[in-house]
Amino acid sequence: MDAFFQTYFDFTIIEDNFGYVLEGFWWTIRLSILGGILSLLWGLVLAVLRQLPGKAFAPVRWLTVAYIDGLRGIPLLLVIFLIYGGLGALASEGVIPEAIGIPRWFGLPSPFWYGTIAITLTYGAYMAEVYRAGIEAVPSGQTEAARSLGMSHGQSMRFIIVPQAVRKVIPPLLNDFIALMKDTSLVSVIGLVETVQAGRDVYSETFNASALTLGAVLFLLVTIPLARFVDWMINRQNLKVQRGVP
Amino acid sequence: MSEPIIQIGDLKKSFGELDVLTGIDLEIEKGEVVCVIGPSGSGKSTLLRCINLLEEPSGGTIRVAGTQVFGDGKPQNLDQLRREVGMVFQQFNLFPHLSATENVSLAQVKVLGRSRGEADRKSRELLGRVGLDEKADEFPDRLSGGQQQRVAIARALAMDPEVMLFDEVTSALDPELVQGVLDVMRELADSGMTMISVTHEMGFAREVSDRTIFMDGGVIVEQGPPAEVLDAPRHERTRKFLGLVLAS
Numbered sequence: 001m002d003a004f005f006q007t008y009f010d011f012t013i014i015e016d017n018f019g020y021v022l023e024g025f026w027w028t029i030r031l032s033i034l035g036g037i038l039s040l041l042w043g044l045v046l047a048v049l050r051q052l053p054g055k056a057f058a059p060v061r062w063l064t065v066a067y068i069d070g071l072r073g074i075p076l077l078l079v080i081f082l083i084y085g086g087l088g089a090l091a092s093e094g095v096i097p098e099a100i101g102i103p104r105w106f107g108l109p110s111p112f113w114y115g116t117i118a119i120t121l122t123y124g125a126y127m128a129e130v131y132r133a134g135i136e137a138v139p140s141g142q143t144e145a146a147r148s149l150g151m152s153h154g155q156s157m158r159f160i161i162v163p164q165a166v167r168k169v170i171p172p173l174l175n176d177f178i179a180l181m182k183d184t185s186l187v188s189v190i191g192l193v194e195t196v197q198a199g200r201d202v203y204s205e206t207f208n209a210s211a212l213t214l215g216a217v218l219f220l221l222v223t224i225p226l227a228r229f230v231d232w233m234i235n236r237q238n239l240k241v242q243r244g245v246p
Numbered sequence: 247m248s249e250p251i252i253q254i255g256d257l258k259k260s261f262g263e264l265d266v267l268t269g270i271d272l273e274i275e276k277g278e279v280v281c282v283i284g285p286s287g288s289g290k291s292t293l294l295r296c297i298n299l300l301e302e303p304s305g306g307t308i309r310v311a312g313t314q315v316f317g318d319g320k321p322q323n324l325d326q327l328r329r330e331v332g333m334v335f336q337q338f339n340l341f342p343h344l345s346a347t348e349n350v351s352l353a354q355v356k357v358l359g360r361s362r363g364e365a366d367r368k369s370r371e372l373l374g375r376v377g378l379d380e381k382a383d384e385f386p387d388r389l390s391g392g393q394q395q396r397v398a399i400a401r402a403l404a405m406d407p408e409v410m411l412f413d414e415v416t417s418a419l420d421p422e423l424v425q426g427v428l429d430v431m432r433e434l435a436d437s438g439m440t441m442i443s444v445t446h447e448m449g450f451a452r453e454v455s456d457r458t459i460f461m462d463g464g465v466i467v468e469q470g471p472p473a474e475v476l477d478a479p480r481h482e483r484t485r486k487f488l489g490l491v492l493a494s
């Protein structure tokens with residue numbers, strides 16, 4: 001029992017490496033927030049492209065569906081390597097400018113940006129599906145009312161459908177965000193010392209897992225309140241539905 | 247006599263194999279109030295929805311206010327049509343994320359290009375006209391069905407339409423709320439609005455309509471002044487329908 005405690009809860013090790021792990025967690029936070037916001041936006045763009053009406057837009061719809069299915073069908077880890085390897089190679093071949101191929105925007109290192117791009121590409125696809133469910137859950141009478149008032153498809157999406165859809169899907173989007181936050185740890189494979197990598201670094205020096213425990217605790221400090229919040233929102237929505245409120 | 251505001255020629259509509267409208271000819275004069283009655287599934291809603299092209303007809307022609315809006319198998323001048331024709335639905339279809347005033351103002355601003363202030367003034371005036379001055383800032387979920395339907399009428403009127411279409415607008419209401427909505431419609435009819443109203447309210451049809459149309463099986467079976475169609479129908483199908491309605 002003591003050995004167990006020593007391995008996971010050695011407070012001396014936690015104290016000595018607190019700053020190092022916290023620094024890693026700061027990367028986790030930045031990756032999550034930036035990747036989360038960009039995924040939310042990219043997902044919405046994809047969902048709207050997927051709903052474009054008429055024959056003329058059929059190729060756009062088809063490409064969007066192919067993109068969404070494709071990105072949801074391959075591991076994020078693979079996407080990270082593809083972006084990292086691909087952009088870097090293209091830049092060194094001179095196909096794309098180095099500022100894009102090896103990004104160091106805002107003074108942040110390129111692994112951070114590769115990770116952000118990969119997360120956005122993948123989670124944008126997941127979130128597009130969530131938005132789609134929300135858009136499809138808005139009764140068709142809403143579109144008809146908007147159209148009968150002379151609004152275009154775009155206006156009806158922008159002012160009527162999307163605002164209602166987004167409200168409906170905030171809980172599942174937050175669930176995706178929780179998953180996204182945990183998946184930021186994958187960016188460690190291209191050299192970003194985020195929470196998990198920081199914990200592993202300490203582990204390989206000390207053969208003690210306490211810094212990893214600390215990492216887990218830091219994650220839980222964010223994810224558990226978020227999960228509770230999602231539950232609270234879902235309950236509130238269910239209550240509204242029971243009261244017959246649209 | 248001036249040109250009819252709505253001219254429908256040989257209008258057809260099928261959903262796949264199902265022929266719902268099989269050739270409707272109909273002319274409506276400016277200021278005329280027309281009630282459409284008929285059994286469920288006879289194509290009344292489909293007719294209204296074809297008139298403002300929420301459904302695309304399978305054939306025929308539609309002219310509204312002198313402009314062809316459907317012909318040669320395709321819609322034309324859709325924007326103008328939607329401005330000329332207002333529609334009120336059975337299920338109200340208010341925008342739940344907007345207040346009553348915002349519901350009425352939104353399309354004025356986005357479609358007609360009115361300023362926010364101008365639109366809101368007009369919205370409040372119209373909400374007053376349908377008896378809802380005090381509910382202007384409420385959201386739909388705080389309004390009764392009857393109040394919601396009156397907001398929906400104000401919302402359609404805000405676009406200054408030439409014609410108003412009503413599709414069973416009192417059918418989803420609790421009985422005690424029906425009268426308030428009918429009163430608004432009656433007032434609108436008296437003000438000279440051209441109206442086509444699909445309804446089960448025979449009393450309303452009798453008192454308010456200039457012409458009553460009986461539809462069955464995707465065609466107009468008979469039409470004329472309500473006193474004739476409702477009290478002395480010439481066709482057996484009309485008699486049978488009225489017998490069923492009045493018995494219930």
Ligand SMILES: Nc1ncnc2c1ncn2[C@@H]1O[C@H](COP(=O)(O)OP(=O)(O)O)[C@@H](O)[C@H]1O
Pocket residue numbers: 261264266284285286287288289290291292293
């Ligand atoms: N979008 C649709 N797709 C397939 N069938 C439809 C559609 N809308 C209406 N119908 C069918 O058309 C017929 C007429 O419907 P409708 O015009 O709503 O009748 P009414 O309003 O007179 O009750 C019905 O049989 C209905 O099932």
Ligand SMILES: [Mg+2]
Pocket residue numbers: 290291292414
């Ligand atoms: Mg109907």
